Amino acid sequence: MTNSVQRVVVHGGGVAAAMAALAVSRAYARLGTDVVWVDTGEAFAPHAALIAPPDLSTFHRLLGIDEATLVRHAAATINMGQQFAGWSGGDDAFLHAYGDAGSAFASLPFVQHWTRARAAGLGVALEDFCLAAAAAKQGRTGAPREAATRQAVKAGWHLDAAGYARLLRAACEQADIRIVPGAGAVPHRGGAGLDRIDLADGEQLAADLFIDTDGTLIAALDPGTAARPAFCDRIIRASAPAFDPLPLYSRVAAHPAGWLTMIPLANRTAIEFAYDSASLADADAPAALASALGRAVDAAPPAPLAAAARPRPWVGNVVAVGPAAGAAPPLDGAELLLLQLGIAQLVLLWPIDRAAMPEADIYNEEMAGTRARVADFTAQHFRLNARTGELYWDAARAAPVSAELAAKIDLFAARGMFAHYNHEAHVEDSWALVMAGHGVTPRSFDPQALLTEDQALMAEFQRQLRAVASDVHAMESHADALRRMRG
Secondary structure: OOOOOOEEEEEEOHHHHHHHHHHHHHHHHHHOOEEEEEEOOOOOOOOOEEEEOOHHHHHHHHHOOOHHHHHHHOOOEEEOEEEEEOOOOOOOEEEEEOEOOOOOEOOEOHHHHHHHHHHOOOOOOHHHHOHHHHHHHOOEEOOOOOOOOOOOEOOEEEEEHHHHHHHHHHHHHHOOOEEEEOOOOEEEEEOOEEEEEEOOOOOEEEOOEEEEOOOHHHHHHOOOOEEOOOOOOEEEEEEEOOOOOOOOOEEEEEEOOEEEEEEEOOOOEEEEEEEOOOOOOOOOHHHHHHHHHOOOOEEOOOEEOOOEEOOOOEEOOEEEOHHHOEOOOOOOOHHHHHHHHHHHHHHHOOOOOOOOOOHHHHHHHHHHHHHHHHHHHHHHHHHOOOOOOOHHHHHHHHOOOOHHHHHHHHHHHHHOOOOOOOOOOOOHHHHHHHHHHOOOOOOOOOHHHHHOOHHHHHHHHHHHHHHHHHHHHOOEEHHHHHHHHHO
């Protein structure tokens, strides 16, 4: 390929820039592609942590990052889901675990049989049939050697943001990626794209393709962004002592003006107190945080939560990923999920002609759809919340949602099925566990479920519950798993 991309410049800092530089180098360095990272040096906010969904564990293999490195250098703990507490008022809680919602049988998804049994008076929650949820609640992880349930159990990570950024930077250095200081760098346009970046020391960096993670480069070509609904506009980050034992899930607890997330790390508990400034003033937020936790903690001052997305992340020869492409919904591990998907899609659609790059239109369509579906998954929490008598939560429940999300909720509520759209980022069982957790029990079910006799149905439920208990017993504890990973 005589006109292939040979020179790549990544502009930005932190996790997004390091991950992009490392992924491109790992994928294309052997084909002669040279990667330079212009490190703008922005640091993470104090106390910041990241929730990595299971897909990132697979992506780490492309990056050459192993689990032992994460545990040793990013205070990593295993993440098997998120618990949502108080979203229906009171002390009710449910766990969105990364696994199957029961085992399919009689040629139907389990949720169809569960819906039929609920209508007949079954009091067992859907998540009780989920091996991943049962294991996470009992502090067990991994796969038993002889699984009785045949269910998938997936796991991601809880990560200290600063430690993870340092780890990725070290991996870039080991990959011989050139890293240069980027403070004061100035982009220069050339035709429909960028021609070069001028560094503060006078060096001029030309490239065939620029990857932007902080928004400076893409704004030079296309300054427009599109606002998206923001459920909270302010956040306080803090740290508390580490849990003992360490849970396998983060906890997202609703409060009158937003929500509080507790992320368990090996050396501390990261706190994110998100709130709506129209419902809670900055001056009152620290006291509200202390009240929600039951004690004062080491906290940073309130900071803004961004709420904008870029309609076209690939313009000319500049591709925006991570923060440059737009703010991620602050729940469900969306930040790392969208970053990973943006980089993976770029690697998949790598331009074969640096002078034309027709891949940009496909990339923009794919990422716009993906971002919309990820935003839908977060928005369902607010649409389905059942807190009453609170202005913030009443407004969140009434906020407009996409036609696609409305159709998903309506179809599941009607018969336990899901409408499928392009660019889906979450599997059906995740949707089912969240909707059922928020109190949505389908009104009806697939008529084929009636082909299973009542006695056979109850016997199958009992078998699955016994199998879940047996498999959980055969798993290792969270502490044992982390010790094994440390070697």
